[in-house]
Amino acid sequence: MIVGLLWLLGCQLAGTAIAELTGIPVPGPVVGMLLLFIVLVVRRRDGESDPVIQVGDYFLSHLQLFFVPAGVGVIVYLAFIRDAVAPIVVALLGSWLLGLATVGWVLSLFLRRLSESAGTEGAPGEEIE
Structure with a gap:
């Protein structure tokens, strides 16, 4: 589960860094979501065993807290x-x-x-x- 959380936070951090360095008028987390989408498409792992999917399912089950x-x-x-x-x-x-x-x-x-x-x-x- 920590690995999946690190993937999510890493993509958000990379997206924020890209948005700040390039000066594009898009929020960093949006760029991070695009990076995460690209990573998930390129990796193409099993749905249930992928740590990113497990963390996403956990967050979705507690969505009301957000x-x-x-x-x-x-x-x-x-x-x-x-x-x-x-x-x-x-x-x-x-x-x-x-x-x-x-x-x-x-x-x-x-x-x-x-x-x-x-x-x-x-x-x-x-x-x-």
């Missing part, structure tokens, strides 16, 4: 959140609507291209003009 710091942060900044509730709600609803519209647009584009490649005039159940 929400404690976020909950503490909400409690600490509750006065600030109460003062800025309108902009926060607008930002949350706006980003949700924008994400929903983007997914719908991409899906309709995908379905249109899929129907064109299949040689049909429209999507199933769609009336042809």
Whole structure:
């Protein structure tokens, strides 16, 4: 289990170092996750016996504990959140609507291209003009 944890922490450290040294506008842990993905694809070991998979499964079984710091942060900044509730709600609803519209647009584009490649005039159940 220690070996798997060292792999995870090593990839995060390497990702942070790469992000700092290159100056790319991506957080170091994100670069570390990409490095970990590349390492896992290159190594291709057994699923259950791989120490990285064992540590990942352990962390996933205790995922609820990772929400404690976020909950503490909400409690600490509750006065600030109460003062800025309108902009926060607008930002949350706006980003949700924008994400929903983007997914719908991409899906309709995908379905249109899929129907064109299949040689049909429209999507199933769609009336042809």
